[in-house]
Amino acid sequence: MRIELSVNGEPCEADVWEGESLLYALRERLGLPGSKNACEQGECGSCSVLLDGKLVCACLVLAAQAEGHEIVTVEGLAEDGRLHKVQEAFVAAGAVQCGFCTPGLVVATADLLARNVYPSDDDIREALSGNLCRCTGYAKIFDAVRMAAASL
Amino acid sequence: MELLRPSSPEEATGALGNGSRALAGGTELVPLIRDGLVKADTLVEIRDVVPRGVTGTRIGAGTTLAELELDGEIPQALREACAQAASPQLRSMGTIGGNLLQATRCWYWRLGFDCWLHGGETCFARDGAQREHAVFGNDKCASAHPSDIAAALLALGATLRTTRREFAVAELYRLPTDDDRNVTTLAPDELILEIELTTPDASTYLKAMDRRKWSFPIVGVAAARFGGETRIALAGVAPIPWLLDSVAILDEATPLPGTGYKVEIARALVRRAIEAI
Ligand SMILES: Cc1cc2nc3c(=O)[nH]c(=O)nc-3n(C[C@H](O)[C@H](O)[C@H](O)COP(=O)(O)OP(=O)(O)OC[C@H]3O[C@@H](n4cnc5c(N)ncnc54)[C@H](O)[C@@H]3O)c2cc1C
Ligand code: SF4
Ligand code: FES
Ligand code: FES
Numbered sequence: 001m002r003i004e005l006s007v008n009g010e011p012c013e014a015d016v017w018e019g020e021s022l023l024y025a026l027r028e029r030l031g032l033p034g035s036k037n038a039c040e041q042g043e044c045g046s047c048s049v050l051l052d053g054k055l056v057c058a059c060l061v062l063a064a065q066a067e068g069h070e071i072v073t074v075e076g077l078a079e080d081g082r083l084h085k086v087q088e089a090f091v092a093a094g095a096v097q098c099g100f101c102t103p104g105l106v107v108a109t110a111d112l113l114a115r116n117v118y119p120s121d122d123d124i125r126e127a128l129s130g131n132l133c134r135c136t137g138y139a140k141i142f143d144a145v146r147m148a149a150a151s152l
Numbered sequence: 153m154e155l156l157r158p159s160s161p162e163e164a165t166g167a168l169g170n171g172s173r174a175l176a177g178g179t180e181l182v183p184l185i186r187d188g189l190v191k192a193d194t195l196v197e198i199r200d201v202v203p204r205g206v207t208g209t210r211i212g213a214g215t216t217l218a219e220l221e222l223d224g225e226i227p228q229a230l231r232e233a234c235a236q237a238a239s240p241q242l243r244s245m246g247t248i249g250g251n252l253l254q255a256t257r258c259w260y261w262r263l264g265f266d267c268w269l270h271g272g273e274t275c276f277a278r279d280g281a282q283r284e285h286a287v288f289g290n291d292k293c294a295s296a297h298p299s300d301i302a303a304a305l306l307a308l309g310a311t312l313r314t315t316r317r318e319f320a321v322a323e324l325y326r327l328p329t330d331d332d333r334n335v336t337t338l339a340p341d342e343l344i345l346e347i348e349l350t351t352p353d354a355s356t357y358l359k360a361m362d363r364r365k366w367s368f369p370i371v372g373v374a375a376a377r378f379g380g381e382t383r384i385a386l387a388g389v390a391p392i393p394w395l396l397d398s399v400a401i402l403d404e405a406t407p408l409p410g411t412g413y414k415v416e417i418a419r420a421l422v423r424r425a426i427e428a429i
Binding site for chain 2: 001017018019021040041042045048051054055056057059060061062064065108125126127129130131
């Protein structure tokens with residue numbers, strides 16, 4: 001089936017199979033490999049994107065469910081060739097090791113800071129609870145979120 | 153596979169059954185289809201035909217857990233059950249109707265083993281990995297029902313309105329038997345439309361999990377007080393949400409060798425929940 005949706009502010013069309021995930025459509029059909037595919041079960045958050053401004057796991061949403069809706073992926077956060085503050089903070093804090101979890105964490109952090117400019121550590125824990133990282137032990141990720149919050 | 157987008161409940165139920173499945177948020181169904189555990193020729197997207205939102209004591213089955221966790225008007229037990237379920241990503245897509253109908257998280261079942269619940273002869277958890285498994289109603293299938301929300305609704309004595317009937321949440325669930333291994337009584341072409349809540353004097357939901365956020369319940373305890381009567385229901389202890397007629401019933405639990413600890417956790421959480429309300 002053919003679907004129309006908006007991705008990172010641009011109208012797009014894609015030919016998808018009815019049972020295929022939004023994650024697959026983004027990565028394999030729309031050339032946006034930023035959202036990562038790790039568990040495909042909703043457990044790790046590495047595929048996090050915004051659907052109509054709500055944080056979701058793209059691996060659990062059918063591409064067909066996104067028809068007519070607005071998607072923002074990690075590729076859509078930078079503006080005018082300049083990284084988003086959250087991306088800058090992840091680099092500056094050294095919050096990235098293998099980097100597989102990073103796009104999902106960046107999108108989840110951007111979502112948190114759009115709603116809450118002064119997050120407490122508990123707010124951060126709650127907002128990022130659906131994003132798993134196997135490398136960093138999270139301390140530097142917390143540093144990055146605090147740094148991004150301070151820079152906004 | 154085909155995807156239908158009906159515009160009325162009648163049109164939706166007409167398209168259900170015979171190898172087609174209702175799709176709400178998809179957080180449960182999408183991976184089950186991908187993993188081949190659910191076979192569907194047709195998906196029927198029900199977003200536009202199932203009510204969404206809270207009106208007084210009625211909750212549309214299409215309301216997301218994220219919407220409910222922020223709703224100050226619904227009973228505390230339900231709000232807390234929603235807030236403590238899954239992760240923010242899942243709560244923003246997952247609906248309350250889909251949550252009530254989620255399948256077991258038993259790994260044998262999820263990995264496609266030919267176990268008793270899948271129609272086979274043996275419950276592999278009985279002699280295998282069983283830490284997350286049941287302590288009640290577990291003689292055939294020892295899986296533990298994962299829904300926090302179902303336990304809350306059971307304690308609250310909520311009722312469901314479907315496209316066919318109205319009935320207590322307790323009647324949505326049945327222990328599977330040799331002849332019928334379903335754990336719900338919903339017909340394949342029946343949709344849950346609304347949940348009707350009662351208003352308790354006080355209620356709460358307490359949840360023991362492997363980590364403080366984003367985990368299925370090891371044991372979840374919902375308690376609701378109506379005048380002098382307190383209703384208690386548990387998640388994560390039986391193949392279906394489990395109403396505890398009295399605290400003494402905990403002495404009649406039938407844990408597997410690896411699940412006895414759940415009875416002690418349940419005892420402690422039930423005591424705390426009763427104190428809290
Ligand atoms: C990683 C992960 C962690 C989770 N953790 C928890 C947790 O800690 N606690 C907890 O309680 N839950 C948890 N869940 C379950 C989650 O809350 C459910 O997946 C979600 O609520 C299902 O809703 P949905 O709208 O996405 O359902 P869907 O996936 O769309 O549907 C699920 C099932 O319900 C049927 N269905 C849906 N709506 C209706 C309706 N109105 N009428 C009839 N049939 C319907 C579908 O046909 C399907 O069989 C978790 C899920 C995942 C994937
Ligand atoms: S607990 Fe139930 S689902 Fe798990 S192996 Fe046993 S029969 Fe199958
Ligand atoms: S790939 Fe989607 S949550 Fe892990
Ligand atoms: S940096 Fe490797 S998973 Fe997080």
